[in-house]
Amino acid sequence: MTDGKNTLLEIRNLTIQFPIKGGFLGRQVGAVHAVNDVNLTVYEGETLGLVGESGSGKTTLGRAILKLLPIRAGQVIFEGKDITNLSPGQVRPLRRDMQMVFQDPFGSLDPRMTVFQIVSEPLVNFKMGDKRRQREYVQELLKTVGLNPDHINRYPHEFSGGQRQRVGIARSLALRPKFVVADEPVSALDVSIQAQILNLMEELQGEFGLTYLFVAHNLSVVRHISDRVAVMYLGHLVEIADSEDLYDHPLHPYTQALMSAIPLPDPIQERNKQRIILTGDIPSPVNPPSACPFHTRCFKARPICSQVTPAFEEKRPGHWVACHFAEVPGVTRPEEIKPPEAATP
Amino acid sequence: MADEAGGDTLLQIENLRTYFHTHAGIVRAVQGVNLHLDKGETLGIVGESGSGKSVTALSIMRLIPQPPGEFAGGRILFRGTPIVDVREEKRGNEIRRVDKSISESQMRRIRGGDIGMIFQDPMTSLNPLLTIGRQIAETVQEHMGVGRKEAYDRATEMLMKVGIPSAKQRLKDFPFQFSGGMRQRVMIAIALSTNPDLLIADEPTTALDVTIQAQILDLMRGLSAEFGSSVILITHDLGVVAGMAQRVAVMYAGYVVETAVLDDIFYHAQHPYTHMLLQSIPRLDLPRDQPLHPIPGSPPDLLTLGPGCPFVPRCPNALPICRQQMPPLDPVGGSGGHLAACWNPVKEKAA
Ligand SMILES: Nc1ncnc2c1ncn2[C@@H]1O[C@H](COP(=O)(O)OP(=O)(O)O)[C@@H](O)[C@H]1O
Ligand SMILES: Nc1ncnc2c1ncn2[C@@H]1O[C@H](COP(=O)(O)OP(=O)(O)O)[C@@H](O)[C@H]1O
Ligand code: SF4
Numbered sequence: 295m296t297d298g299k300n301t302l303l304e305i306r307n308l309t310i311q312f313p314i315k316g317g318f319l320g321r322q323v324g325a326v327h328a329v330n331d332v333n334l335t336v337y338e339g340e341t342l343g344l345v346g347e348s349g350s351g352k353t354t355l356g357r358a359i360l361k362l363l364p365i366r367a368g369q370v371i372f373e374g375k376d377i378t379n380l381s382p383g384q385v386r387p388l389r390r391d392m393q394m395v396f397q398d399p400f401g402s403l404d405p406r407m408t409v410f411q412i413v414s415e416p417l418v419n420f421k422m423g424d425k426r427r428q429r430e431y432v433q434e435l436l437k438t439v440g441l442n443p444d445h446i447n448r449y450p451h452e453f454s455g456g457q458r459q460r461v462g463i464a465r466s467l468a469l470r471p472k473f474v475v476a477d478e479p480v481s482a483l484d485v486s487i488q489a490q491i492l493n494l495m496e497e498l499q500g501e502f503g504l505t506y507l508f509v510a511h512n513l514s515v516v517r518h519i520s521d522r523v524a525v526m527y528l529g530h531l532v533e534i535a536d537s538e539d540l541y542d543h544p545l546h547p548y549t550q551a552l553m554s555a556i557p558l559p560d561p562i563q564e565r566n567k568q569r570i571i572l573t574g575d576i577p578s579p580v581n582p583p584s585a586c587p588f589h590t591r592c593f594k595a596r597p598i599c600s601q602v603t604p605a606f607e608e609k610r611p612g613h614w615v616a617c618h619f620a621e622v623p624g625v626t627r628p629e630e631i632k633p634p635e636a637a638t639p
Numbered sequence: 640m641a642d643e644a645g646g647d648t649l650l651q652i653e654n655l656r657t658y659f660h661t662h663a664g665i666v667r668a669v670q671g672v673n674l675h676l677d678k679g680e681t682l683g684i685v686g687e688s689g690s691g692k693s694v695t696a697l698s699i700m701r702l703i704p705q706p707p708g709e710f711a712g713g714r715i716l717f718r719g720t721p722i723v724d725v726r727e728e729k730r731g732n733e734i735r736r737v738d739k740s741i742s743e744s745q746m747r748r749i750r751g752g753d754i755g756m757i758f759q760d761p762m763t764s765l766n767p768l769l770t771i772g773r774q775i776a777e778t779v780q781e782h783m784g785v786g787r788k789e790a791y792d793r794a795t796e797m798l799m800k801v802g803i804p805s806a807k808q809r810l811k812d813f814p815f816q817f818s819g820g821m822r823q824r825v826m827i828a829i830a831l832s833t834n835p836d837l838l839i840a841d842e843p844t845t846a847l848d849v850t851i852q853a854q855i856l857d858l859m860r861g862l863s864a865e866f867g868s869s870v871i872l873i874t875h876d877l878g879v880v881a882g883m884a885q886r887v888a889v890m891y892a893g894y895v896v897e898t899a900v901l902d903d904i905f906y907h908a909q910h911p912y913t914h915m916l917l918q919s920i921p922r923l924d925l926p927r928d929q930p931l932h933p934i935p936g937s938p939p940d941l942l943t944l945g946p947g948c949p950f951v952p953r954c955p956n957a958l959p960i961c962r963q964q965m966p967p968l969d970p971v972g973g974s975g976g977h978l979a980a981c982w983n984p985v986k987e988k989a990a
């Protein structure tokens with residue numbers, strides 16, 4: 295997948311922190327280490343999946359790429375151009391090329407606006423077309439995303455969750471972007487509706503030549519839609535590989551645990567599968583563990599893991615991982631399975 | 640195991656109807672729930688949001704706020720005791736509603752004692768102002784008739800059993816001092832502290848991250864074996880059901896539309912909804928480029944449902960009768976106990 299592909303976006307050593315203010319002078323007393331030294335390339339036309347548990351920094355990373363957040367260190371390079379330090383005025387033209395689809399089809403649409411107003415807002419912002427032309431265009435867009443164009447004057451509450459997500463997608467496409475960050479676009483939808491939206495996103499990708507960063511915590515959904523998948527833990531990118539390769543041969547112990555934790559909708563597989571049950575909770579990003587962020591819960595951890603940060607290395611072609619003990623496939627899956635914490639004799 | 644006479648049946652629900660009277664009209668949240676649960680069994684209830692899963696659970700606990708809620712009909716029998724028993728009887732020309740449900744004081748003994756419940760969000764059922772130790776101990780004192788000291792010992796024991804480190808010290812902590820996963824462990828400790836015969840878990844892991852979910856499910860598997868409780872596990876996640884339940888009831892628009900032993904639901908689904916739901920989810924064991932088959936349309940609006948099968952607008956098998964009459968939950972397929980409410984069930988291809 296990565297061979298002979300053009301780079302659309304490159305992220306270099308990206309670090310994002312949120313200050314924590316405290317005390318009565320409101321001084322900074324600490325920071326949330328939301329994204330830590332992340333390196334990532336997104337190729338033109340691909341879907342890059344981004345998975346990780348809540349708080350791992352997925353949304354922050356997506357928002358930073360779209361220049362919606364101050365970047366503390368590192369670079370974002372879009373189409374060969376360093377956009378890290380652009381002024382708001384310089385960012386504006388970029389908004390046409392990069393768009394976002396949000397998780398919550400209920401919260402992200404203004405309830406007082408009609409579908410026409412919602413979808414055409416980006417056009418109005420960029421002074422594109424007159425009202426009549428905008429109307430025709432929005433109706434075309436509605437058709438494209440599987441909505442009835444006659445519903446152009448309706449309000450969000452008149453639509454179901456899946457239909458509202460279609461409205462959000464239509465809006466994100468209005469300016470014909472090249473790159474779309476979809477942040478948990480199906481997580482709030484009913485299971486029977488998720489497939490509709492996933493199929494739609496796949497169709498639109500072909501039709502509009504889109505590149506996706508697809509953020510989600512549902513690993514089955516991510517595998518289905520993504521060409522490559524990146525795994526985050528506590529603000530760190532811990533593994534990235536082609537979708538099949540990652541799911542067939544996860545190399546990072548966290549990815550391995552994550553994969554084994556996916557409940558499979560198949561009783562026989564559930565009965566036979568090997569479970570890796572991690573101990574303990576996800577640590578706080580305010581006070582992240584030293585060196586490897588996963589060492590406090592890792593079933594393979596050795597003393598070195600809390601002392602030396604593991605390098606992000608390419609263990610197989612296109613398969614990168616940050617772990618001192620990442621196995622090369624062909625060697626075993628972990629045997630050291632710990633029981634859940636403490637308790638029952 | 641179940642015998643035909645139902646001697647080992649712990650819970651039996653017949654034609655349960657639970658309605659809500661709202662400004663917009665009557666919401667028939669539960670309009671035809673039939674299910675039973677045997678001793679020691681884990682029953683999974685699956686269905687999309689709004690299908691009536693929580694209302695079913697709250698009906699069993701008799702925690703439906705009345706008004707706006709109302710038990711419009713049906714029975715819930717717990718060890719033969721009528722938690723709910725509402726029937727319509729004809730006297731001459733008059734139709735009267737006869738309510739033979741047990742009193743609230745009888746119900747209080749069952750609730751939290753014989754039946755424990757865990758919710759999706761533990762914060763809604765934990766008191767933020769009381770220590771965890773006190774909350775467990777009070778439940779134990781109330782339902783098990785033991786003294787304070789014994790109740791606190793039981794609380795420590797339960798926190799240990801659910802895998803909370805330094806259990807004894809943590810008795811003094813308040814709910815906000817626990818993480819989401821740890822709070823759910825506390826809820827499980829409270830629910831199991833009275834040795835209930837039945838544990839109802841309503842989306843217990845939906846709000847949790849997947850590795851924490853795996854911990855909690857693992858804990859529940861171990862504990863239900865150890866305590867021998869029967870469990871009703873409510874979830875929208877077919878994967879969670881596949882790993883936890885022995886039997887499954889599938890809900891749609893307030894009805895149980897299919898019920899069977901676990902493998903029959905997953906490998907021999909008879910109701911078009913169950914069948915299509917299983918086809919619509921991405922699966923790790925199939926090739927990545929396998930297309931998904933979505934269910935067209937949207938879940939129904941309970942306020943505007945017609946008289947027939949609620950799945951009719953989305954169903955490829957629909958017949959004219961489907962629009963007119965709700966199909967009964969009748970036996971289908973090979974092995975016993977497989978029921979589906981459908982006029983035109985899925986025909987299985989001969990293998
Ligand atoms: N605006 C903000 N202010 C302070 N902390 C934030 C802000 N946004 C996110 N965070 C914190 O940054 C971390 C990463 O969050 P997020 O990127 O939302 O994770 P994810 O999307 O993977 O769930 C979390 O600990 C979160 O609480
Ligand atoms: N107190 C209430 N008042 C009015 N409607 C209610 C109330 N509680 C539940 N409902 C309605 O009942 C239906 C079923 O809800 P619920 O059982 O919570 O679904 P599920 O748990 O399957 O997602 C929904 O349409 C919901 O809006
Ligand atoms: S009863 Fe009719 S509409 Fe309902 S599921 Fe069966 S075939 Fe489909």
Ligand SMILES: [Mg+2]
Binds near residue numbers: 352353354
């Ligand atoms: Mg997020």
Ligand SMILES: [Mg+2]
Binds near residue numbers: 694842
């Ligand atoms: Mg519910």
